[in-house]
Amino acid sequence: MLDSKSESLKGKILVTAQPNPDIDRVACIIGYSELLQKQGIDAHPGIVGNIHREALFILENFNVNYSKVSEKSISGFDEFILVDSSSRTGLSENIDINKVVEIIDHRKSNEAHVFKNAKIQIEFVGAAATLIVEKFMESGTELSEGSRILLYGAIVSNTLNFKSNTTTGRDKKAAEWLKKRLNLPKDFVRRMFLAKSDFEGKNVRDILMQDCKSVDKDAKVRFSIFQLEVVDLERIIKDNKKEILGFLKEDKIKQNLDYIFLTGVDLEKGFNMFLAVDDKTKSLLEKALGIKFSGNAVRREGLLLRKEIIPIIERYF
Numbered sequence: 001m002l003d004s005k006s007e008s009l010k011g012k013i014l015v016t017a018q019p020n021p022d023i024d025r026v027a028c029i030i031g032y033s034e035l036l037q038k039q040g041i042d043a044h045p046g047i048v049g050n051i052h053r054e055a056l057f058i059l060e061n062f063n064v065n066y067s068k069v070s071e072k073s074i075s076g077f078d079e080f081i082l083v084d085s086s087s088r089t090g091l092s093e094n095i096d097i098n099k100v101v102e103i104i105d106h107r108k109s110n111e112a113h114v115f116k117n118a119k120i121q122i123e124f125v126g127a128a129a130t131l132i133v134e135k136f137m138e139s140g141t142e143l144s145e146g147s148r149i150l151l152y153g154a155i156v157s158n159t160l161n162f163k164s165n166t167t168t169g170r171d172k173k174a175a176e177w178l179k180k181r182l183n184l185p186k187d188f189v190r191r192m193f194l195a196k197s198d199f200e201g202k203n204v205r206d207i208l209m210q211d212c213k214s215v216d217k218d219a220k221v222r223f224s225i226f227q228l229e230v231v232d233l234e235r236i237i238k239d240n241k242k243e244i245l246g247f248l249k250e251d252k253i254k255q256n257l258d259y260i261f262l263t264g265v266d267l268e269k270g271f272n273m274f275l276a277v278d279d280k281t282k283s284l285l286e287k288a289l290g291i292k293f294s295g296n297a298v299r300r301e302g303l304l305l306r307k308e309i310i311p312i313i314e315r316y317f
Contacts, residue, residue, distance in 0.1 A: 009041050009101060011078025014069070016046030017085040019092060020210055023055040024128050027154035028083035028104065030066060031132045031147040036081075038141055043081070046074070048092060052210050057195035058153050064146035084128035086110035086120075089214060104131050109215075109310045126171040127158035133174035145182070152178040156189055160229070163270060164303055190231075193267045197230035204243045208262070213306055214255070221317045223259035224251065227306045233266035237273055237297070245296055249277045259284055259313075263306055272300040288313045 015033045017025040029045045036043035047068045051059070059066055074094035079101045086105035088097055102119045103112060106128045112120045123131060129151045136143050143151075155175045159167040162175075185191070199207065207228075214224045226248075230236055237244070244262060252260040261276040274289075275297050276282045282293045289312065291298045 009036070009043075009079065009081075011042065012076070013041060013043045013079050013081060013101075014046040014074065014077040015043055015081045015083060016048065016069075016074075016092075016095070017083055018087075018090040019049030019071075020052070021047060021049070021055070021084075022052040022211065023058070023150070023157050024154040025084045026051060026055040026059075026066075027129045027147070027150035028132050030064075031129070031143065031151050032081070032083055032104070032135070034143060034147050035132070035135055035139070035141060039139075044069070044077070046077075046080075048074070050210065052196065053198070054153070054157055054192055054196040055150070057192055058149055061191075062146065062149050064150060066146075082115075082118075083132070086112045086115075086122060088114055089216065104128060106131065107307055109307070109314070124166075125168045126162075126164060126166040127155045129154035129158065130168075130171045130174045133178060134170070137174070137177060148178050148182055149184070152182060152184075153188075153192055157192065157229075160265065160267060160303055160305070161189055161193075164305055165308060166305060193229075193231050197232065197236070197267075199236055199240065204240050205247050208244065208247060213310070215310065217314060217317060221259075222255070222257050223313075224255065224257055225260075225306050225309065226262045228262065228264040229267055230264065231267050233264045233269070233271070233273055234299075237264060237275070241275070241297070244275055245277050248275065252277065261285065263304070263309060265303060265305070270301075270303055272302070272304050274298050274300065284313060284316055288316050 015029050029047055033043045033045040071092055074092050079099050080095050081102040082100055083104045086103050088111055097115055098117055100115045100118045103115055104121045106125050133151050155171055159171050208226045211227045212224055216222050248260050259281045261281050264273040291300050
């Protein structure tokens, strides 16, 4: 855990993260804003851009109240809190990093040191949502049903229904605490996973861009990793392989990247698939992960999330 001091929260606070948030970020933004509001702080949830399909499934099917903020309006806030985020990469240009006063995240790979005025909480649990739930548990503060559902869904999603190597006892405890306070349908988890596995009529490139992590390592090595977490991964890869490979090749050139690849996770069968278009990236992944490509693809048994893969491959740069 990294920890430091900051001044008390003051003024109009925006709780936010990078644009186009996934379910963990959406849950943390809404949940932590609610907690701060109940503590008398003028906090506002800052969802920017397009919300991932999994989060939309909960927002729309369980009537959770939410709103978005525009890029232009961000500069009107006095201070910022980042949740499920500890990197300046991809942040809105309207966020002054000197006005970031708190960071709550769970990633080993982070840039917390650049936020000089922030109170930092980075703890290695499976979901950032777990850290938010613990704050409710410790304070004895009741949270709304909408926040309970979102936070529960975020923990389940980020831990791959508690199958991920990153899952901790704290994640399970937080999820159980929430579950006791919810009356969810028995097929909730499967429906949530299916919501982000539906490619019919969707633009594959748009789907890939929703879950992309780009890293500029010490200004020397630049790489991007796209991640798919779906049901029936092999079928989805087979049906969309040509378009995915074309996109990876095009984006590598466009972004002037050293490495680029897709990692896919099968949420029900528990394996990864990797797609890469160039020999340099394939060689890196083969050495780092102990896999062997056949053409542009390889299947690996067991589950690895991108946040686990990044620190592994960085050892080989």
